[in-house]
Structure formats: C-alpha cells, structure tokens
Amino acid sequence: MMVRQTLELREHGSKQDMTLTEHEFESLRATGLVSVKPISGDKYSIAPGQKVGSIRVGEVQISVTPKVVELSRIMFFVSYCINPSIWRDETVQLAEEDGLYSAMGESLIRVVSKAIEGGLLQGYSNVADIMMTFRGRVDVKEHILRHRGRPLPLPMLFDDFSIDTADNQIMLLAILRLLALPDGSESMRQRLRRLRVAFDGVTSPAHNHGRPEWHRTRLNSRYHDALALSTTILDECSVDQRKGPVPVSGFMFDMWRIYEDFVVFALSNAMASHGGRADFQTTIWLDEDKRIQMRPDMLWRSATGDPLAVVDAKYKAEQPKGFPEHDVYQMLAYCTALGLPEGHLVYAKGNEPSRTHVVVRADIEIHCHALDLSLHPAKLLQRIGELAAFTLRDQTALPDRLTSQ
Numbered sequence: 286m287m288v289r290q291t292l293e294l295r296e297h298g299s300k301q302d303m304t305l306t307e308h309e310f311e312s313l314r315a316t317g318l319v320s321v322k323p324i325s326g327d328k329y330s331i332a333p334g335q336k337v338g339s340i341r342v343g344e345v346q347i348s349v350t351p352k353v354v355e356l357s358r359i360m361f362f363v364s365y366c367i368n369p370s371i372w373r374d375e376t377v378q379l380a381e382e383d384g385l386y387s388a389m390g391e392s393l394i395r396v397v398s399k400a401i402e403g404g405l406l407q408g409y410s411n412v413a414d415i416m417m418t419f420r421g422r423v424d425v426k427e428h429i430l431r432h433r434g435r436p437l438p439l440p441m442l443f444d445d446f447s448i449d450t451a452d453n454q455i456m457l458l459a460i461l462r463l464l465a466l467p468d469g470s471e472s473m474r475q476r477l478r479r480l481r482v483a484f485d486g487v488t489s490p491a492h493n494h495g496r497p498e499w500h501r502t503r504l505n506s507r508y509h510d511a512l513a514l515s516t517t518i519l520d521e522c523s524v525d526q527r528k529g530p531v532p533v534s535g536f537m538f539d540m541w542r543i544y545e546d547f548v549v550f551a552l553s554n555a556m557a558s559h560g561g562r563a564d565f566q567t568t569i570w571l572d573e574d575k576r577i578q579m580r581p582d583m584l585w586r587s588a589t590g591d592p593l594a595v596v597d598a599k600y601k602a603e604q605p606k607g608f609p610e611h612d613v614y615q616m617l618a619y620c621t622a623l624g625l626p627e628g629h630l631v632y633a634k635g636n637e638p639s640r641t642h643v644v645v646r647a648d649i650e651i652h653c654h655a656l657d658l659s660l661h662p663a664k665l666l667q668r669i670g671e672l673a674a675f676t677l678r679d680q681t682a683l684p685d686r687l688t689s690q
Contacts (some may be wrong), residue, residue: 289344293635300332340535451497555673
C-alpha cells in the first residue's frame with residue numbers, strides 16, 4: 286500500500302492539520318499515538334502527546350519524535366535495561382537518520398543470532414493431532430464430540446520433544462512482526478528473512494492467540510536477552526492491527542516510561558560499586574498511622590538496611606493544576622519520612638534545568654539534575670556514574686545522622 290501523506294511531529298509540539306478518510310480517522314484515534322480532532326469535512330487536527338514512535342494507518346504515515354533525543358536512541362535505553370552488555374556488543378553503527386525501525390531490527394538480529402549460534406533449543410510441548418496410530422493418549426472428549434466414536438482416525442494428545450517450543454515461537458513472532466512492517470531497507474529485510482529460515486520447523490501461533498509465555502531457567506539461559514527483547518517488541522512497542530477496514534502497523538513508546546526505567550536501572554548499577562542495595566518502588570509511609578502511602582522510584586540502602594539516598598526519575602516536571610511544584614513537594618515528603626538530608630530528582634535535559642532547592646527550617650536540600658540524553662551511550666553512562674558518586678558522596682555520615690534523630 287502506497288503512502289499518500291506523511292506527517293512529522295515533535296513530542297508535546299505544535300499540532301498540524303492533515304486530510305484523513307473516516308476509517309483512517311477512527312483507526313488513528315484508536316492508536317493513542319496522537320490526539321485527532323475533526324475540523325471540517327475530511328480535515329483533521331493532529332496533536333502529539335506523551336507517546337513517541339512511527340505508525341502507518343492505511344495510506345498515512347505519522348511519526349512523533351522525542352523532544353530531547355533522536356528516535357533511534359530509544360533502542361539503547363530499552364536494550365540496556367534488558368542487559369547492559371547488549372549495547373556494548375554493538376557492531377553496527379547506526380546513523381541518527383536511520384530511525385527506529387533500523388535500530389529495532391539491528392538489535393533483534395544481533396541478539397537472536399547470538400542466542401541461536403549453537404542451534405535452536407529443544408523442549409517438550411503439548412501436541413494435539415489427528416492420527417491413524419496410537420501416540421500418547423486419546424482425547425476422549427474430542428473423540429466423542431467431533432468424531433462420533435469412529436475407530437480411525439483418532440484425536441491424540443502427546444508430548445513432543447522438538448524445536449517447536451514457546452521460546453522459539455516468541456523469537457519467530459518478533460521476526461515476523463518486523464517483517465510485516467512497511468518500513469526498513471531491503472538489506473534489513475533480507476537479513477531478517479535469513480534469520481527467519483533458521484526457525485523452520487517452528488510454528489507461528491495464530492494472530493488472535495496472543496504471545497506464548499516464557500520463563501527464565503538455567504536451560505534457556507542463552508535465550509534470555511533475545512526473549513526479553515522479543516517480548517518488548519511484541520508487547521510494549523509494536524502495533525499490528527490487521528482487523529478492521531484500515532490496517533495499522535508501526536511502533537509506539539511511552540517516552541516517560543522508557544526514560545524512567547533506564548535512569549533508575551542505570552543509576553542503581555552505578556551506585557552498586559559504592560556498596561548497598563536498591564529498593565524499587567518500595568512502600569514508605571508519611572504518617573505514623575500509615576495512612577499516607579508513598580512509593581519513590583528508588584531508595585538506596587546500606588548493607589544494614591539504613592536509607593542512604595532517595596531518587597525519583599522524571600522525564601518532565603509534573604505540574605497538576607494548582608500544584609506547580611509537585612515533584613519538589615513529593616521529594617520533600619520522601620526525605621521527611623526517611624530522615625534524609627537531601628533527595629534527588631533526575632530530569633531529562635531540555636525539559637527541566639539543574640538546580641538545588643534548600644528548604645527553609647528543614648535542613649533538607651532537593652537536588653534537581655538534568656541528564657543530557659543526546660550524549661553518546663558511553664558518555665551518558667559516565668555522567669550517570671558521576672551522578673551516582675554525587676548522590677552517595679556523604680553516605681557514611683547518613684547512618685550517624687539517622688541514629689542521632
């Protein structure tokens with residue numbers, strides 16, 4: 286299907302007008318990537334929101350790029366949270382203009398190829414088949430209801446040891462999902478097709494059956510990274526709507542979620558070298574009666590369990606109506622409840638500036654850090670390492686302060 290119109294938008298940027306058919310309007314509005322409002326006739330106003338990505342709706346292509354980073358860089362954030370070593374194994378250098386599809390494809394090809402270097406793992410799977418011979422046990426219910434008790438053929442249930450396992454099916458589904466998208470170079474598609482050949486003998490679950498479940502075990506350890514990335518592609522990022530009058534395909538991300546997951550994960554990795562452990566989204570209480578519950582993104586504790594630092598990652602400042610400094614008030618509440626002299630808010634640079642708030646009569650400082658997401662991954666991780674060192678610079682003094690209170 287040829288593209289009739291393309292639209293490039295910026296996250297939280299200005300709205301633009303475009304022409305849509307009625308079916309395209311309904312399908313585009315259902316994706317949630319943008320806000321769509323009718324103007325007159327077939328003219329519609331398209332406004333970007335919190336999601337970023339690139340989708341094709343019928344003959345219309347719409348891309349929403351992040352405000353503070355290139356779209357292709359998102360795959361670094363996603364891959365790093367799956368396994369920090371994935372991005373360090375990168376052998377293909379992507380230009381920023383290569384886009385999200387290229388970054389997604391390169392990452393999947395690399396991790397899946399590495400996972401199956403030793404061949405596809407085999408395992409037992411439940412099989413239901415109509416057979417002329419006995420194997421396993423007869424599906425009595427099926428035999429009575431559908432086969433009316435005829436002697437042959439027989440509906441059989443048995444366990445088969447083969448490569449047609451849930452783990453292999455998930456990776457195959459991710460490959461097929463990327464191949465189904467209209468974007469990408471022919472070179473990329475050729476490599477995906479070659480990778481698809483390696484999964485001959487693995488069945489693809491029906492589209493309406495959803496994705497199979499997988500579990501981390503010692504036996505599938507070499508699959509872990511590939512399965513995690515495949516699951517992310519299938520569940521969190523991709524759009525593949527084949528039903529209805531207009532097909533919809535592409536990728537969408539909640540940029541705030543990608544950013545906050547990355548910052549908390551990378552910062553906790555960097556802080557680990559200073560000793561201690563992280564609690565993520567743990568419950569703390571503001572009041573003695575435990576009625577006011579709070580859940581900071583990360584609470585760093587000493588080996589003995591004392592709180593040393595509290596961190597909240599914020600893609601952009603939350604400013605509910607009538608409550609413009611919401612994030613600062615929230616961090617002040619964390620510090621008060623935990624007895625900490627300072628708290629840390631980590632924003633994406635370009636959304637909020639760096640500054641320190643000294644709270645009057647409370648002996649508490651709120652540090653607002655701005656993280657430059659446009660930095661090269663190695664430089665960005667170095668900056669996060671420096672932030673970790675700053676956050677824990679006085680950690681030895683904190684337990685003493687807590688004891689004295």
